[in-house]
Amino acid sequence: MAENRRRFLSRAGAGAAAVLLSGCTSLSQRKWVTDLLSDVEILTRHAQRLFAGSQTLAPEFSKKDIAPVFRANGTLDPATPDYNAHAANGFRDWRIEVGGLVERPLSLSVAELRGFPSRTQITRHDCVEGWSCIGEWTGMPLRLVLAAAKVKPDARYVVFHCADNMAVAGDTPQFYYESLDLLEATHPQTLLAYELNGQALPIEHGAPVRLRAERQLGYKMAKYVRRIELVEGFAHINGGRGGYWEDQGYNWYAGI
Amino acid sequence: MEIGPAKILRRALGLRPAGPHYFFRRHTVFVRISHWVNAGCLLFLLMSGLQIFNAHPALYWGKSSDFDHPVLSLTAQDTDQGMIGVTQIGPWRFDTTGVLGASDVDGIRTARGFPDWATLPGPQWLAMGRLWHFAFAWLFAINGLLFWAYAAALGHARRDLLPTKGDLAQLPRQIANHIKLKFPRGEGAKRYNTLQKLAYLFVIFGLGPLIVLTGLTMSPTMDSAFPQLLWIFGGRQSARTIHFICAFSFLGFLVVHIVMVILSGGWNNLRAMITGSYAIEDNKDG
Incomplete structure (x- = not known):
């Protein structure tokens, strides 16, 4: 039974991963998701410019x-x-x-x-x-x-x-x-x-x-x-x- | 009082013991949140990272890419039998058709490094892989820094993670116990054992910062701000290779971690990381 449970858990895990995966692929096609993810770029740009400034070579x-x-x-x-x-x-x-x-x-x-x-x-x-x-x-x-x-x-x-x-x-x-x-x-x-x-x-x-x-x-x-x-x-x-x-x-x- | 198989089963499933037991608060709420945020980040980072890797499925050593001598490459080759996937590590070549180099996308054999079930998003889409990767990289780094601050300020690292002299002396016996799948119970289960401590220290203070720094070394702007990074890792392409090795070390840790969580009393461990409560057997005979 422990083995059954383990098999169940691994199947459930694989199933959950598949749902998550297809979910994320479809999320990637939604505008609000891409907009939100793209906004991270502003944070990245400001953070990098903070260290790199305008003159570092x-x-x-x-x-x-x-x-x-x-x-x-x-x-x-x-x-x-x-x-x-x-x-x-x-x-x-x-x-x-x-x-x-x-x-x-x-x-x-x-x-x-x-x-x-x-x-x-x-x-x-x-x-x-x-x-x-x-x-x-x-x-x-x-x-x-x-x-x-x-x-x-x-x-x-x-x-x-x-x-x-x-x-x-x-x-x-x-x-x-x-x-x-x-x-x-x-x-x-x-x-x-x-x-x-x-x-x-x-x-x-x-x-x-x-x-x-x-x-x-x-x-x-x-x-x-x-x-x-x-x-x-x-x-x-x-x-x-x-x-x-x-x-x-x-x-x-x-x-x- | 249960005996024999029933008791072993309850223990394997991590159900609360039928005999005398009490609940022990194993993880603070901070550690629990930090743990699950980190787990989510790792999953997204790994899969979006493989998507990015697929844009150029080869690794090099040094400052730049010596295209004729990759350290590792996943390529597709056309043969009389159709397209095959070839994984090359240094001079060694392996046929990895179906998984690495060439795999099926919607039933059609396609040239791609990692298969679509391992990448985020599934289809070849570098721009979107980068968006997911950088968003979760921020979350991963902030979560990691907060955990470091917490672990240092509240003594979590020193008290619970740093092995004591006694721990180190017990290391050989603990390795033997692990191989025999014998895990501490009762009072002994309240502390991490030496192997756990070493594994967690390695991941939190080794792999974590290493994967962040090698990631930053791949950024041309960061290289202008911190050229030392290139010196430390031996160049941008070396940093990319180390980043890849770190990612798979994380994956290896994850697999071992999940197996050990299950083998050493699945639900009891899982509940402890969700609600904080961990059931401890009260009888001395264990």
Whole structure:
């Protein structure tokens, strides 16, 4: 009988786990649950910022730590006719527009970006999936771009609009986009990067210019950047959550 | 007075003894709440953690991922017989079809690290797994810190958990008793035995902080605030691997813990952790 009871208990336990499991999967589809769980992100962001502040640097590594092959993820080639034409032309006519809540809108070519002071850093790229890769990035600190454009006082976020279309062929185009708040955007290691490991940025890594935000996860680091927009909020942009993956349910704060 | 099988049965089920007994208040209300909050957290954290792991079902050692040399990987391979699941630990490969690497989702063989019955949510859904994981990680850490504060301030850790010299001297005999499934009764059942004390200390002051710190080491922002974490654990990917080992150590503890709770008098133990009351036999012959 003790054995029966044990068998009963283990079955009851497995049954309870199954109910809990299916319950949680259906809970995951309810808005109030996802809203509540998403609100934890605010706590996480405040707690992390309390310790990290605006200036602590992501660890930098030495040349020997650089991965022989830097793993590419997400879009590997936008392959639109427009992008292909730019690629064939060595991105000579590629321009990055800086607009929105700025006093001096800019239009920068890659050559002009290279003319500004640059920063080179060997950092670790952390994918939300869990893997890490180390590479050497060179680019123009974003805060210099923002200073040149003279950000208006009511601007709070920097939105990056990209050239890669994430929608399946035939659907309405949905271009990749991302956003940072000004604290992360003006961090010393936040770059508009145009070189990886001393070479012009390869197409699979976001040629000609991608974002590096070294205290954030990989999906924040928009590739194929076309337009930089200073905004007060991003509720009116696409899905309204501040980024392509955020619109699919990922956290806007990607420091963890 | 009962004799023989009936008495043994009552004891195994944890029913109150037919003979003389009294109730002893075994766990304070704080410990009981803390225990069940922790139990819930562990279940949610483990299952949402496996969901997150499934987004890249491989572990590495060091600062970054050497994709050709994982410490552990759960992969799916297509063969003439269909898709098989392969678990690789260092140089050793195992066919784990149906559970690890490849398992059935709605009757269709699918490439995924852990099967859908072990992950939260069931389907592949990294974003939602992260939301569950971080919410319960906060609860787990706060609950753990409160327990530490309580255990330190009220002497619970020193009085009830820290083994005495006498406890340590009895260790070999207690191990032998455990193997024979002989558990203390009467007055002896009022205290944790040495193995219990060591197990609880290891989990509360070892595994608990270790799993929280390795979890934080995976956060790029925390690494900028506390680069020492990377030095302690040997890099972000090592920290991820240690985090995984800690999670399965917790699971191992949980299994042993539940088995011991059942074997040493199921309901009596369970009631003590729910209501606080634990029945103690009053007769000396036990």
